[in-house]
Amino acid sequence: MTFATILPVWQAARSRFFKIAVALPEQDLQLQLGKSSIGSLLHHTAEVEYMFAEWFFGKGLPVEGIPKPDLTNLDELVALLAASNEHLVEAMKALPEEQWQAVVESRMGPSTPLEAIGRLIYHTGIHAGQISLIQKSEQN
Template identity: 40%
Template sequence: MFEQELLPSLQTARSRYLNTLSNLKADELPLKLAPESNSIGFLIRHIAEVEFRFCTMFFARPLPDYISSLATIGPVKDEGNFTDMNELLAICEASYDYLVDALTTLPQDAWDVACEAPIGTLTPRQALGRLIYHMGYHGGQIGLIRKYGGAR
């Protein structure tokens, strides 16, 4: 069910997000729209961490062992820590692979069962829609920062 009905939408959104990252240079990672906003590096990490978090909240998967904390979720401030391009691209790829695996193996009868989570009660189907929106929202921020130069 997932592969035929929902995966194409996720893949399309992911493709658009990855387009915003194409030809990204390491010196762009600290750029922000405004001084108190989040940097490109922070946003890339945040999108990945939210994908992992949604796996735990809605898609019946624990955090993988290699993720020790979710540093960009909750009341946090961008302290300029996410500047390693290779690390960011690796977690970006790992989170998406983990998400797709979780979605692919979620039983068909679980897709419309409500799950209570800190962000509200959603079915996995609804959560996937919210996750796609989240990726597009922050991907758009990255695109704006790159287009207009941003601030450090």
């Protein structure tokens, strides 16, 4: 029941972020505010999804590790975001119902898998806002 309940919430937040990424002009990937470029934010978002799948859902990282695409190549970043989401959703789907509320120790501290998805939704929203801010600051 938990997977069936949380999946539509995750998909709503994540699909909005993905649509933003897909619609980016490739030249915007180099725009940055401070040390964060739009390309690096997209990569970081995928990287965190892979890490959360490992930490909270027990799904190992890809054998080759987390890919490090060219941060100025939109096609590569979009492919990475699609792959990280698929990896996370597979991990969520495989988690037994009774483990969704079990506290897991991680590098971030203790959290349940359900709380971890809440954090990912928040994380994705933060970076969507940063992308918008970076683009707007460049227009001014």
